[in-house]
Amino acid sequence: xxxxxxxxxxxxxxxxxxxxxxxxxxxxxxxxxxxxxxxxxxxxxxxxxxxxxxxxxxxxxxxxxxxxxxxxxxxxxxxxxxxxxxxxxxxxxxxxxxxxxxxxxxxxxxxxxxxxxxxxxxxxxxxxxxxxxxxxxxxxxxxxxxxxxxxxxxxxxxxxxxxxxxxxxxxxxxxxxxxxxxxxxxxxxxxxxxxxxxxxxxxxxxxxxxxxxxxxxxxxxxxxxxxxxxxxxxxxxxxxxxxxxxxxxxxxxxxxxxxxxxxxxxxxxxxxxxxxxxxxxxxxxxxxxxxxxxxxxxxxxxxxxxxxxxxxxxxxxxxxxxxxxxxxxxxxxxxxxxxxxxxxxxxxxxxxxxxxxxxxxxxxxxxxxxxxx
Amino acid sequence: xxxxxxxxxxxxxxxxxxxxxxxxxxxxxxxxxxxxxxxxxxxxxxxxxxxxxxxxxxxxxxxxxxxxxxxxxxxxxxxxxxx
Numbered sequence: 001x002x003x004x005x006x007x008x009x010x011x012x013x014x015x016x017x018x019x020x021x022x023x024x025x026x027x028x029x030x031x032x033x034x035x036x037x038x039x040x041x042x043x044x045x046x047x048x049x050x051x052x053x054x055x056x057x058x059x060x061x062x063x064x065x066x067x068x069x070x071x072x073x074x075x076x077x078x079x080x081x082x083x084x085x086x087x088x089x090x091x092x093x094x095x096x097x098x099x100x101x102x103x104x105x106x107x108x109x110x111x112x113x114x115x116x117x118x119x120x121x122x123x124x125x126x127x128x129x130x131x132x133x134x135x136x137x138x139x140x141x142x143x144x145x146x147x148x149x150x151x152x153x154x155x156x157x158x159x160x161x162x163x164x165x166x167x168x169x170x171x172x173x174x175x176x177x178x179x180x181x182x183x184x185x186x187x188x189x190x191x192x193x194x195x196x197x198x199x200x201x202x203x204x205x206x207x208x209x210x211x212x213x214x215x216x217x218x219x220x221x222x223x224x225x226x227x228x229x230x231x232x233x234x235x236x237x238x239x240x241x242x243x244x245x246x247x248x249x250x251x252x253x254x255x256x257x258x259x260x261x262x263x264x265x266x267x268x269x270x271x272x273x274x275x276x277x278x279x280x281x282x283x284x285x286x287x288x289x290x291x292x293x294x295x296x297x298x299x300x301x302x303x304x305x306x307x308x309x310x311x312x313x314x315x316x317x318x319x320x321x322x323x324x325x326x327x328x329x330x331x332x333x334x335x336x337x338x339x340x341x342x343x344x345x346x347x348x349x350x351x352x353x354x355x356x357x358x359x360x361x362x363x364x365x366x367x368x369x370x371x372x373x
Numbered sequence: 374x375x376x377x378x379x380x381x382x383x384x385x386x387x388x389x390x391x392x393x394x395x396x397x398x399x400x401x402x403x404x405x406x407x408x409x410x411x412x413x414x415x416x417x418x419x420x421x422x423x424x425x426x427x428x429x430x431x432x433x434x435x436x437x438x439x440x441x442x443x444x445x446x447x448x449x450x451x452x453x454x455x456x
Contacts, residue, residue, distance in 0.1 A: 106415040107431035
C-alpha cells in the first residue's frame, strides 16, 4: 500500500495520536508532535477567506506516518500583483525515529509544492536542521533573517542568559559583571553610543489600540510598493492575525501629527530555558514605509520597556528595519531564523541576492504565531 | 519500455547522481546508487517534471523504486497526457 497524503480530517485524529506516541517512544524531542485536532485552532478557513491554515497527513494503510501544515496568505509581489503564497510549516515525519520512513519528509514537501508552487519556509531552527539542508539541496533560494536583541535589564541578562552562560569562565565573568555593575555600565554605554550615532527620530504619538482599524489600509497601500515582497498587512488581515481576543499582544498605532506612519505588534514571549526567568519581549510584527522604520522600532521598543521586559528581541529581513534596530540600541547576533523560497517563488524575487535585504519578513511570518513568537 | 524515454531518464539520472549514464540500468536504485537518497529522489522527480512537462504526485514518487519503474511512471504520465 503506497503512502498517500490527504487533508487531515477528524477521523484521522486517533491515528495522529498514535503517530505522536511512536515519535515520543522513539526518542523524538517532546515538542515534536503533530496537531491533535484536524481543524486548525489558529487561522482555520472561514467563508472562503484567503488567509488560512490547513493540515495534511501522510497515510500508510490508515496509519499516519507524517504530516505538515500549510498557511495560505496573500502576498504583494514585485510585478505589482497580489497572489496567494504558501508557508510550509510543522512538517513531521516518522523518518526521524524510523529509517523505513525516511522518504516521507520528501513526499510531504512534494505534496505542498504541488498544492502551492509559490512556497516558502521560515524559521526552521537554523541551517543545521534537516529541512533547510534538504531545501538547499533542492535549489531553494535562502538567507538568514537577521536577529537583534536589546538588553533592558543588564543585571538579569547577565544572571539569566543561560544560552551565553555555557562555561565556568563565562559564568564567572557574567556574575562579576552583574555584581560589580561593570556589565550594566558596559551594556548601557554600548547602547548609548549606538543611539548617539543614530539619526534623529521625529516625534511621534503612540497609541495602544484594541484592534487594528481601517486606518491601516492606506498605510498598507503606501508602504507595500517599497518592499520587494511582503505578506499583505491590511486591516482585514491584521484583525485575523491579531484579534482583539489575543490579550497577550499589544497593538500599536504610530502617528506623526495627524498622519498614520506605522504600526507594530509586540508581546511577551513564552518562557524559554535559554533565557532563564527573564521576561523577553518580542517585536512580533511591524509595518511602515522603510523611512519611518526608526520611529516604529523606537515606539515598539519603548512599549516593551514600559511593560518591564528584561530583554527585547526581533527578526527583520529588510535592511532599513535592521538599521532602525541598530539605531535603537539593539545588537545583532547569529540568526537561526532561515527564509527559504521555492524556485517558483524565488523566480518572482529575482535577483534574489539583491532582493533578500528588501523583502519584509518578521517573526509574524514564521512558525511562531500565535504564541511562540 | 521505450528506449527513447529510457535514454532521457538515464541522462537525467546521470547528471543528478554524477555517474556515467552507461552505468545506469533499469535495475539501478537507491540500493546501488549511493547518491540516490530521499532528497535526490525529490530532485529526480522535479527534473523529470521539468523535462517532460507534467506533475507527479507523492504516490507516483513512491512507485519509482528503480530506474525501470521511473521509466514506467513517465510513460504512463505521457500516455495519460496524450489521451
